[in-house]
Amino acid sequence: MTANAKADSKDLFQYLALYDENSEDHENFVPFSMGAPGAESLAGCNQLLDKATRILLSDDGEERFTFQYGPCKGYPGFCREMAKFLSSEYGQTVSREDIMVTAGATQGLHLVATVMFNKDTPVFMEDPTYFIAVKILREDFGMNIIPVPTDSEGINAEKLESMLVQHKPTSIAGQKTPFWGMVYTIPTFNNPKGYCMSPERCRTLIRLARKHDVLLFTEDIYNMLHYDDSPVCPPRLMSYDNHMDEDFQGHVLSNCTFSKILAPGLRLGWIEAPPRIMKYLEKSATAWSGGAFNHYTSKVIASALKEGLIAKHLNKLRKEYRERMDIACSSLRKHLPQDVKVDYPKGGFFIWLELPPSVDTMLLLKLAVEKYKINFIFGASTSPTGGCRNCARLSISFCDKKKIEKGIVAFCEALQEMMETSKGQ
Ligand SMILES: Cc1ncc(COP(=O)(O)O)c(C=O)c1O
Numbered sequence: 001m002t003a004n005a006k007a008d009s010k011d012l013f014q015y016l017a018l019y020d021e022n023s024e025d026h027e028n029f030v031p032f033s034m035g036a037p038g039a040e041s042l043a044g045c046n047q048l049l050d051k052a053t054r055i056l057l058s059d060d061g062e063e064r065f066t067f068q069y070g071p072c073k074g075y076p077g078f079c080r081e082m083a084k085f086l087s088s089e090y091g092q093t094v095s096r097e098d099i100m101v102t103a104g105a106t107q108g109l110h111l112v113a114t115v116m117f118n119k120d121t122p123v124f125m126e127d128p129t130y131f132i133a134v135k136i137l138r139e140d141f142g143m144n145i146i147p148v149p150t151d152s153e154g155i156n157a158e159k160l161e162s163m164l165v166q167h168k169p170t171s172i173a174g175q176k177t178p179f180w181g182m183v184y185t186i187p188t189f190n191n192p193k194g195y196c197m198s199p200e201r202c203r204t205l206i207r208l209a210r211k212h213d214v215l216l217f218t219e220d221i222y223n224m225l226h227y228d229d230s231p232v233c234p235p236r237l238m239s240y241d242n243h244m245d246e247d248f249q250g251h252v253l254s255n256c257t258f259s260k261i262l263a264p265g266l267r268l269g270w271i272e273a274p275p276r277i278m279k280y281l282e283k284s285a286t287a288w289s290g291g292a293f294n295h296y297t298s299k300v301i302a303s304a305l306k307e308g309l310i311a312k313h314l315n316k317l318r319k320e321y322r323e324r325m326d327i328a329c330s331s332l333r334k335h336l337p338q339d340v341k342v343d344y345p346k347g348g349f350f351i352w353l354e355l356p357p358s359v360d361t362m363l364l365l366k367l368a369v370e371k372y373k374i375n376f377i378f379g380a381s382t383s384p385t386g387g388c389r390n391c392a393r394l395s396i397s398f399c400d401k402k403k404i405e406k407g408i409v410a411f412c413e414a415l416q417e418m419m420e421t422s423k424g425q
Pocket of ligand 1: 105219
């Protein structure tokens with residue numbers, strides 16, 4: 001990237017922050033960049049948390065535990081309720097011993113990176129990926145980011161294998177765990193591409209992890225936001241690491257959060273991991289000092305899970321997000337110029353657009369913000385290689401239906417204008 005492009009990109013990151021709920025213009029602005037629940041989706045949290053909190057606090061016998069440090073792995077009641085809830089959502093038994101409380105997926109990543117790996121550890125990441133994870137792993141932990149190309153089915157397994165072979169160390173001396181590297185992946189309703197990794201690709205990833213001794217760190221953030229009529233989520237990558245296999249050891253960790261299915265402000269999440277991995281996490285000195293990460297909130301949410309409040313809220317969200325996704329997709333089908341490639345997702349928050357190669361979405365974003373009062377995530381910001389310059393990620397999570405419809409029309413108009421301008425040059 002040139003110095004100018006770097007400066008532009010910095011300015012453009014500021015555009016992403018232009019959406020300010022306190023600004024006068026916020027009513028008219030459509031923030032497709034936001035991958036978080038908006039006001040409509042947070043509605044109901046007050047009542048839910050009020051009810052769950054009352055249940056918890058009405059038990060005087062629990063007071064001395066509720067406000068005490070929690071056990072390193074988390075309040076057992078939370079792990080039990082979570083396992084029940086997940087078994088029902090996944091359609092597969094989840095064991096409570098495999099659950100650990102975290103303060104959200106970001107903290108889950110922090111925990112794994114610090115407890116299981118050293119600085120400079122190779123991390124194989126989908127390109128494009130969740131751009132903040134690249135920043136965390138590279139800047140906070142000094143890990144060695146190795147981008148791997150993706151297609152519409154997930155990570156390119158052939159390229160991954162050749163990179164694993166290339167980076168495999170000759171000695172494992174000094175490693176904290178049996179894993180010399182980590183594959184960071186978002187297999188279900190991927191951020192930013194929206195795809196679900198194909199079953200074939202999932203099986204290959206398990207085979208590669210077992211063969212090359214790497215940890216599959218899966219971000220299972222959006223799995224429960226599926227918009228088909230199935231009663232269960234698409235199978236998570238961990239479910240392919242079958243306990244019954246002769247060569248099973250446990251190579252997959254599932255990092256999850258309440259941020260998208262309830263409220264990011266709670267800072268509550270969980271990790272699901274087999275004993276072979278869990279033993280490193282539960283021995284974290286940080287957990288030993290501070291106890292369960294976010295103990296009090298996990299106790300409130302345990303009550304909410306037990307009362308069926310989370311399941312009810314999740315059903316409301318699925319319905320709401322599904323309607324928004326339907327509106328966004330049908331509006332894109334109607335208004336998108338030709339030559340734009342889209343795989344319409346069946347869940348999650350994100351629609352990924354591949355525009356004609358002549359369109360630089362960093363420039364499109366500038367036009368979109370200034371003239372059309374919308375924003376989005378431009379492709380290059382999601383790519384550790386600075387690729388995807390002609391791509392854009394739109395999120396349906398933050399805006400209500402009316403805004404989505406209006407915003408998609410505005411996005412398509414901005415794109416049309418941009419394409420016409422670039423043709424004339
Ligand atoms: C893939 C991925 N991981 C982690 C997060 C952040 O999760 P949390 O709020 O639980 O830290 C996000 C949110 O956008 C995400 O998309």
